Structure formats: C-alpha cells, structure tokens
C-alpha cells in the first residue's frame with residue numbers, strides 16, 4: 001500500500017486556512033481528499049464552511065489538536081487506515097493557535113502511522129495585514145512561521161507594497177528555509193502545492209521541538225503559555241435573530257473592544273431570511289455574507305464562536321441575547 005500524502009495547514013486565526021482549503025478542493029477536482037478540521041472551541045464551524053463536496057470531513061473539536069486532543073488525532077488516523085474511507089490525500093486544518101510541530105510529530109514518530117501516511121509538508125497561511133503584530137505578541141504564531149515548509153502571504157491586496165516588503169523580509173529572517181508566495185484569497189499558483197516533498201529532502205526540517213526554543217530566542221517571549229490567555233467561547237441558539245440589532249451589536253462591540261477579539265465566526269439564523277447569514281471578523285469590523293439556504297428538514301440553529309483574550313462568557317451571552325428577534329408588540 002502506498003502511503004497517503006498529508007498536508008498540514010497552519011496559520012494564525014483568520015489568516016485564510018479554510019479559504020485555502022476550499023480553493024485546493026476546487027483546484028484539484030480529480031483528487032479525493034480526507035480532511036481533518038480541528039477547531040479551538042466546542043463547536044466546529046469550519047467544517048460547515050468547507051465547500052460541500054463528497055470529501056470525507058472529520059471534526060476534532062473541543063481542544064487544540066497539538067495538545068489536549070493529540071490522542072484523538074491518533075485515534076482518528078487509525079480509523080482512516082482501516083480501508084473504510086477512500087481518499088488520495090489527507091489535509092489537516094489546525095486551529096489558528098496550534099503548534100504544528102506537535103501535529104507533524106504524530107506522523108514522524110509513530111511507525112504504524114508512518115507506513116500509512118507520508119507527511120508532505122506544512123503550509124502556513126499568513127495575514128499580511130496583521131502578521132507582524134501577531135508574531136510579536138503570540139508565541140504560537142511565531143512557531144507556525146518557524147515550522148512551515150511553505151508560506152502563503154495572504155490578503156496582499158489589503159496592504160501597500162512597502163508593508164508587504166517589510167513583512168516578507170521579517171518572515172524570511174525567521175524562516176529562511178521556507179519557500180513562499182503572495183496571494184489574495186489564498187489563490188496559490190504553485191503547481192506542486194500538494195507535492196512539496198518537504199520531508200524527502202536532506203535538510204534540517206526534522207527539527208521537532210526546536211520551534212519553541214527558537215521562537216523564544218528571536219522574540220524574547222517567555223515560557224510556554226499553553227494558550228491560557230486565549231479563550232474560545234462558543235454558543236448555540238435555537239432562537240432567530242434580528243438582523244438590525246445583530247449588525248449594530250457586533251459593529252459597536254468591535255469598535256469599542258476590538259483589540260480583545262482575535263476571531264469571530266458564526267452561522268446565524270436570521271428571522272425572515274431563508275439563507276444562513278455568515279459572520280466573519282478577523283481583528284476588525286464584522287463582515288456578513290450569505291450562506292447556503294436552510295433546508296426544510298433541518299433545525300435553523302445559530303452557532304457563534306468568539307476567540308480572543310479573556311473574553312467573559314456572561315457578558316457576551318447577555319449582549320447576543322439582546323439581538324434575538326422579538327415580534328412587534330410583544
């Protein structure tokens with residue numbers, strides 16, 4: 001049996017990993033993917049944001065793949081080798097705060113896993129607009145850059161050329177070995193993006209575990225913080241929402257407290273609207289787009305995930321509940 005190639009997608013919160021994954025699926029219609037979606041939170045929204053195909057999509061939620069649920073990853077990989085699922089390539093989209101070296105380690109250290117899977121490479125998506133601020137403040141983001149075999153500078157149209165040059169220069173100092181590319185909406189032009197063969201080469205890429213140490217050296221960041229200052233708050237509601245109240249709530253909240261929110265994403269049931277409303281925010285104003293139509297046979301449930309520093313659940317919950325739809329004169 002040939003070992004199935006594995007691509008790990010990393011990148012800090014909101015850098016464009018899911019966008020890239022959807023792009024890859026569209027660009028490779030003849031490849032059958034198995035996809036593992038890991039989300040830092042109780043509910044997994046990313047798997048619902050992946051374009052619907054007949055791919056095998058597996059969710060690993062409620063923890064970060066690189067630490068608490070590493071055992072779950074291992075179990076899932078063992079399930080994937082039973083022959084029950086048909087696929088040519090495995091993609092693992094890690095949470096925006098994962099340490100990729102721990103995920104890669106699963107493929108490089110276990111004999112059984114190694115015979116069934118072959119790690120092709122780790123691709124790191126970078127949000128060109130905020131990466132310098134993010135790597136200065138978040139050790140995990142710096143580790144992601146350090147560990148990458150291939151770097152995609154995304155959202156390039158949102159920054160000027162001088163900023164882009166500075167970003168590229170800084171990142172190449174941190175990781176001079178990685179090849180890179182500039183994109184918008186993660187539309188990579190690299191033909192061999194799924195065949196990087198990063199671990200075939202005789203280069204010092206198997207530096208598992210060195211990431212943290214180097215990150216500390218470069219950035220002077222303190223001890224491993226095991227994400228304790230980053231919280232994820234997930235909510236599920238059966239009530240429908242009032243669009244105007246919702247827009248107002250998110251716009252005002254982010255204008256006042258935006259610095260605390262790294263990432264917001266959600267699928268929202270809006271009263272009187274037949275399609276899902278998708279909300280996305282990456283350290284800034286909320287962006288609302290239309291998602292797929294609700295089917296008659298499904299419960300129109302709202303799912304919201306907030307990731308940021310010290311986010312208080314009760315305060316968030318109170319604010320969101322004020323946006324429930326209330327029929328007039330009630």
Ligand SMILES: Nc1nc2c(ncn2[C@@H]2O[C@H](COP(=O)(O)OP(=O)(O)OP(=O)(O)O)[C@@H](O)[C@H]2O)c(=O)[nH]1
Pocket residue numbers: 011012013014015016017018019020046095096125154155156158183184185186263265280281282287
């Ligand atoms: N302006 C702009 N927005 C982009 C670009 N690429 C992606 N986005 C948007 O950025 C937001 C985050 O993109 P995702 O692909 O969900 O990012 P992610 O890395 O998967 O996010 P997490 O899984 O939460 O870490 C979405 O609203 C995307 O539509 C880009 O090149 N330019």
